[in-house]
Amino acid sequence: MDKGFLFEEEIIRKLLEIISSSKSTSSQDAKPLRAVGYVRVSSQMQLEGSSLEDQEERIRAYIKSENWQEVAILKDPAQSGRTPKRHTFRWLKRLIRRREVDVVVIDRLDRLSRNFPALLNFVKMCKDHNVKLVSLRENIDLHDPLGKLILYILGILAEFFSNALSEEIRIKCHMDAQRGYLSGAFRFGYCKGNCSSCTDPNGPGYCPRYGGPDIGDGKVRVPHPIESHAVRLMFSWYASGKYSDADIARRLNTEVFTLPDGTKVRFRTKGKPGAYPPGPFDKDAVRAILINPIYIGVVTYAGSDKNGRKRRKPIALYPGKHQPLVDPETFWKAQLIRKNRYHRSTSLKHPARTYPLSGLVFCSHRHSPMRGISSNGGRNRYYVDKLCRQKRNERHQPNVKAEPLEAQVEEIVGKIKLPKAWKERILAYIYHSEGMAHLERKRAALFHHLEAAKELYRQGLCSRQELEEIRREIQRKLTTLLPTQTPVAQKALSLLDDMSLLLSRLTDEEKNLLYRQMIAAIFVQGDCIKAIEAYPPFVPLSPHFVAIGTVKPLL
Numbered sequence: 001m002d003k004g005f006l007f008e009e010e011i012i013r014k015l016l017e018i019i020s021s022s023k024s025t026s027s028q029d030a031k032p033l034r035a036v037g038y039v040r041v042s043s044q045m046q047l048e049g050s051s052l053e054d055q056e057e058r059i060r061a062y063i064k065s066e067n068w069q070e071v072a073i074l075k076d077p078a079q080s081g082r083t084p085k086r087h088t089f090r091w092l093k094r095l096i097r098r099r100e101v102d103v104v105v106i107d108r109l110d111r112l113s114r115n116f117p118a119l120l121n122f123v124k125m126c127k128d129h130n131v132k133l134v135s136l137r138e139n140i141d142l143h144d145p146l147g148k149l150i151l152y153i154l155g156i157l158a159e160f161f162s163n164a165l166s167e168e169i170r171i172k173c174h175m176d177a178q179r180g181y182l183s184g185a186f187r188f189g190y191c192k193g194n195c196s197s198c199t200d201p202n203g204p205g206y207c208p209r210y211g212g213p214d215i216g217d218g219k220v221r222v223p224h225p226i227e228s229h230a231v232r233l234m235f236s237w238y239a240s241g242k243y244s245d246a247d248i249a250r251r252l253n254t255e256v257f258t259l260p261d262g263t264k265v266r267f268r269t270k271g272k273p274g275a276y277p278p279g280p281f282d283k284d285a286v287r288a289i290l291i292n293p294i295y296i297g298v299v300t301y302a303g304s305d306k307n308g309r310k311r312r313k314p315i316a317l318y319p320g321k322h323q324p325l326v327d328p329e330t331f332w333k334a335q336l337i338r339k340n341r342y343h344r345s346t347s348l349k350h351p352a353r354t355y356p357l358s359g360l361v362f363c364s365h366r367h368s369p370m371r372g373i374s375s376n377g378g379r380n381r382y383y384v385d386k387l388c389r390q391k392r393n394e395r396h397q398p399n400v401k402a403e404p405l406e407a408q409v410e411e412i413v414g415k416i417k418l419p420k421a422w423k424e425r426i427l428a429y430i431y432h433s434e435g436m437a438h439l440e441r442k443r444a445a446l447f448h449h450l451e452a453a454k455e456l457y458r459q460g461l462c463s464r465q466e467l468e469e470i471r472r473e474i475q476r477k478l479t480t481l482l483p484t485q486t487p488v489a490q491k492a493l494s495l496l497d498d499m500s501l502l503l504s505r506l507t508d509e510e511k512n513l514l515y516r517q518m519i520a521a522i523f524v525q526g527d528c529i530k531a532i533e534a535y536p537p538f539v540p541l542s543p544h545f546v547a548i549g550t551v552k553p554l555l
Contacts, residue, residue: 033102033132035068038092040076040111052077055107058136062105071101078272084118093122096129108137177301180321182221186270188289189231189325190221201270201278202227208259221322226257228325230267231295235326238290239333241509245283245290253280291338293317296331297324336509354508356406357383357522360515363397364525365554372402383524400524408529409522413515414500416541423496439481446474520548 037059041051056073063070076088084090089112095101104126106112113119126133173183182190191200193216195209203210208225216222230252237243237251252267259265269285271278293300293314300314355372362369363385370383381402453470456462495502503511521533534545 032067032069034071034100035063035066035103035105036071036092036095036101037063037073037105038076038089038111039073039107040079040086040089042078042080055111058107059105062134062136063103068103071095080114084113084115084122093125096125096131099129101131103132103134105134105136107135109135174301177299177316177318180299180319181219182294182299182320182322187221187294188270189224189227189295190322191224191227192216192218193220193222194218200224202268206265206268206278208261208263223323223325226259226265226267227270229257230255231289231325234286234289235295235330235334238337239330241337245286248286249281249283252286290334293331294320294322295324295326296328297322336513354512355381355383355402356508356511356515357402357409358512360512360519360522361400361405362521362523363387364523364530364551365396367521367523367551367553370397370400370524397524398526400527404527405524405529409515409519409532410500410503410511412532412542412544413518414498414503416499416538418496418499418541423493426492426496442481443478446477450474519545521551523551525554 037056039052039055039059052075056075059073060070074088074092076086079086079089092104096104109119112122123133125131176183186201191198191203191207194214195203195207195212196214198204198207198210200207202224206226209215233252233255234248237248238245243251255267256264257267267281268278269281289295297320298317299320301316301318302314358372359369361383366387368385368387370385372381373384374381382399383402383405384399385397450471453462453467457464457467495505503514506514517535518538519532519534523530523533529544531546531551532542532544533548533551534542536547539545539547
């Protein structure tokens with residue numbers, strides 16, 4: 001072989017070795033890619049398994065095998081994939097926009113989102129910021145046309161599966177609510193009662209029944225021996241009108257509860273499994289409990305609207321199988337206090353000002369609402385048209401002093417005379433929980449008995465004297481259906497006959513509730529009441545009342 005050829009071959013081989021070594025050296029000198037893992041589970045029940053841990057373990061192993069730098073493993077426990085409004089998911093997008101991450105590693109695409117548009121937006125964000133997206137299960141290349149097609153198909157399938165699953169869950173939740181069962185989520189104040197296999201966050205090391213015999217079947221919630229007392233304290237404190245949500249949270253965090261064996265414990269929240277452990281109360285935790293009607297023994301159902309959005313307020317209440325912790329009177333009194341405070345919070349240092357005419361006073365000119373405000377430490381109270389105050393050229397309605405206006409309304413309502421039939425209905429509810437319906441059934445049964453006695457008389461099966469005795473007995477029972485001669489009935493009648501006396505016994509919150517049942521709007525012109533629009537049944541009861549829609553704006 002020619003020596004010149006061998007010499008050239010040796011040169012080429014040496015050159016290739018140098019190029020190879022320089023590549024390896026440059027790759028060693030280059031900084032490793034910064035990788036962030038993202039894991040998510042969608043329900044409380046999944047938290048009890050190892051779904052989060054499995055995802056995290058696979059992601060960590062993959063990042064290590066690729067010699068990438070692990071920046072963080074971001075977690076969204078118990079978060080639905082149907083919405084992109086997840087705290088940790090938002091943080092992940094913030095890291096991408098700040099260019100603090102080079103690779104995002106997920107276990108499956110549906111962990112990112114089960115909302116197809118949101119998933120596409122996230123993929124586009126990664127592409128715009130030159131961030132590589134790695135899905136371990138699907139193993140697709142999003143820069144390849146086939147990979148993009150697979151992404152679209154998988155995204156649509158994930159959204160379809162989510163919608164179908166949500167519909168099944170909605171049906172099951174509705175059926176459970178109708179049967180009186182609370183949802184499977186942990187509810188503060190209650191536990192499942194399966195003490196021998198307890199998984200409640202406030203079970204091990206906290207509950208005195210933990211590890212003991214079961215006191216429930218796991219389906220019907222039973223009162224938690226510590227949390228139930230905290231719930232009762234919350235409602236009693238708030239119903240007193242002296243405490244705000246923040247005041248109650250501070251007091252609960254310092255309150256000491258003594259167990260039957262003398263052990264002293266402090267109240268704490270249930271926390272959120274997989275997200276944060278049980279801990280101190282804050283005002284939001286207290287508020288969520290105080291507005292929840294499950295504590296009077298009912299089950300709420302909210303469901304979703306036709307667009308799939310979860311309703312914020314329940315649309316149905318069903319009798320629950322669980323034991324109530326609070327009586328309905330205390331619960332609804334707390335709701336009334338909260339309603340009358342509107343967005344203002346009250347506390348021991350800064351008590352809320354109450355206005356009996358809240359939501360009822362309107363300006364006669366533009367029919368704009370007038371809101372109650374106070375000054376000088378609450379000693380001066382007014383009803384103010386804020387819209388009027390904002391328009392300098394149209395300040396037609398001055399501030400109205402609250403006391404004279406409230407006195408006028410109380411005098412007008414105090415002169416109302418309730419019809420006799422209305423008094424009977426009210427007394428019926430005092431003595432019978434079903435009111436007049438109960439009385440009508442009793443009366444129908446007595447009249448049926450009387451007709452049967454008359455038929456026996458016509459057939460000659462009973463004498464005239466026996467018929468008269470039956471008639472007198474039935475008449476006596478009819479008169480005792482409404483025991484108006486009892487002390488309670490006499491006291492109720494005295495209040496119903498004199499509305500001014502009744503109003504003098506009511507608090508400002510109770511007056512506001514009573515006025516709202518009778519009056520739709522009070523129109524004010526200057527310092528005087530121009531008209532009072534009342535609901536149809538009450539219009540004939542006072543010459544000052546007019547029908548709704550009678551008063552027209554002046555401007």
